[in-house]
Amino acid sequence: MLKKYNIFLVILLLSLFVFTSCSNDGKANEVNSNEVPRVRILTGPSGLTVHTLGSTLSEFVKDSLLITVEPGSTNGNVMTVNSKEAEFGISMTTSVVNGFHGTHFYEDKEKLENIRVIATLWHHYILPITNDEELKHINQLNGTEFTAGPPGGDAEPLAKLLLSYVDLTEEDYTITPYNFSEAAEALKNRQIDLMFAGSPMPNSIHEDLGKSIGGRYINIGKENAEKLVEDYDGLYLVELEEGASGVTLDKPYYTASYRAVLITHKDVSDEDVYVMTKGIYDNFERLGNALGNMRTFPIEDLMSEVGDVPYHNGALQYYQEVGLVKY
Numbered sequence: 001m002l003k004k005y006n007i008f009l010v011i012l013l014l015s016l017f018v019f020t021s022c023s024n025d026g027k028a029n030e031v032n033s034n035e036v037p038r039v040r041i042l043t044g045p046s047g048l049t050v051h052t053l054g055s056t057l058s059e060f061v062k063d064s065l066l067i068t069v070e071p072g073s074t075n076g077n078v079m080t081v082n083s084k085e086a087e088f089g090i091s092m093t094t095s096v097v098n099g100f101h102g103t104h105f106y107e108d109k110e111k112l113e114n115i116r117v118i119a120t121l122w123h124h125y126i127l128p129i130t131n132d133e134e135l136k137h138i139n140q141l142n143g144t145e146f147t148a149g150p151p152g153g154d155a156e157p158l159a160k161l162l163l164s165y166v167d168l169t170e171e172d173y174t175i176t177p178y179n180f181s182e183a184a185e186a187l188k189n190r191q192i193d194l195m196f197a198g199s200p201m202p203n204s205i206h207e208d209l210g211k212s213i214g215g216r217y218i219n220i221g222k223e224n225a226e227k228l229v230e231d232y233d234g235l236y237l238v239e240l241e242e243g244a245s246g247v248t249l250d251k252p253y254y255t256a257s258y259r260a261v262l263i264t265h266k267d268v269s270d271e272d273v274y275v276m277t278k279g280i281y282d283n284f285e286r287l288g289n290a291l292g293n294m295r296t297f298p299i300e301d302l303m304s305e306v307g308d309v310p311y312h313n314g315a316l317q318y319y320q321e322v323g324l325v326k327y
Contacts (some may be wrong), residue, residue, distance in 0.1 A: 041054045062304040097308075130218055135218055211246050215248075217253065
């Protein structure tokens with residue numbers, strides 16, 4: 001009798017253990033199912049617009065996505081997102097299109113065909129700026145020293161290509177890498193002759209230069225700007241009516257621009273991309289308040305062609321819902 005009682009007791013204890021374990025597993029699964037996904041977004045150096053965009057977006061979607069905002073570079077972000085080491089990144093149309101096709105900067109690398117577009121954003125205008133009154137056209141840059149921004153961006157290859165149109169080779173000038181704030185100080189102190197970089201408008205660095213030392217945008221010429229757009233994917237031909245306050249330009253002033261673009265990997269879930277897209281669209285006015293160069297940006301241009309790089313399905317789903325699908 002005692003033996004039977006002991007067996008019964010063991011069975012009872014085992015049953016209670018299994019029941020408790022199942023209950024705890026159920027609670028754990030319930031907690032996990034409600035956990036907000038964690039993702040990474042690669043931006044740019046702290047203080048630049050692209051970094052501010054990442055931080056601002058993370059606030060917009062924090063109830064649905066927990067975003068870690070990290071610094072990055074224009075080309076590096078495309079490569080890192082393509083390998084899915086980060087779920088999201090902010091780059092430029094030039095880098096995205098050329099990375100997708102394995103051209104220019106990426107010609108010795110594998111094609112980055114995992115990239116998908118979420119949204120196109122503000123323009124970056126190619127604006128060589130100087131405080132040397134003698135430098136008025138890019139054909140006068142023989143013997144100059146300039147910066148094309150920090151390494152890893154699009155400005156340097158674009159500057160080299162543009163200067164080749166006026167028969168200048170890399171032996172005819174010196175490119176010194178600086179971040180943008182350092183470059184402005186170097187220009188003020190005449191350590192360099194000009195800054196040659198893609199610049200959003202309005203541009204606080206150019207505004208500061210205009211107020212402190214004046215300056216001018218070196219003329220590129222319409223023919224050279226058109227050729228650059230033709231030769232380098234991801235560029236747009238633009239005519240500027242005015243630049244930063246205190247900085248002069250010759251009218252008509254033609255140049256090329258590329259656009260900031262939010263990208264992701266093709267295998268990132270539709271749900272996460274949908275949340276990011278909705279976060280931008282629903283908070284578009286707030287985004288303009290946080291980023292000056294988005295204030296005049298038309299919301300319908302969030303979905304614009306980026307060469308033939310596809311949009312992610314999660315972004316397309318949201319754009320279809322709000323009537324922004326154009327093609």
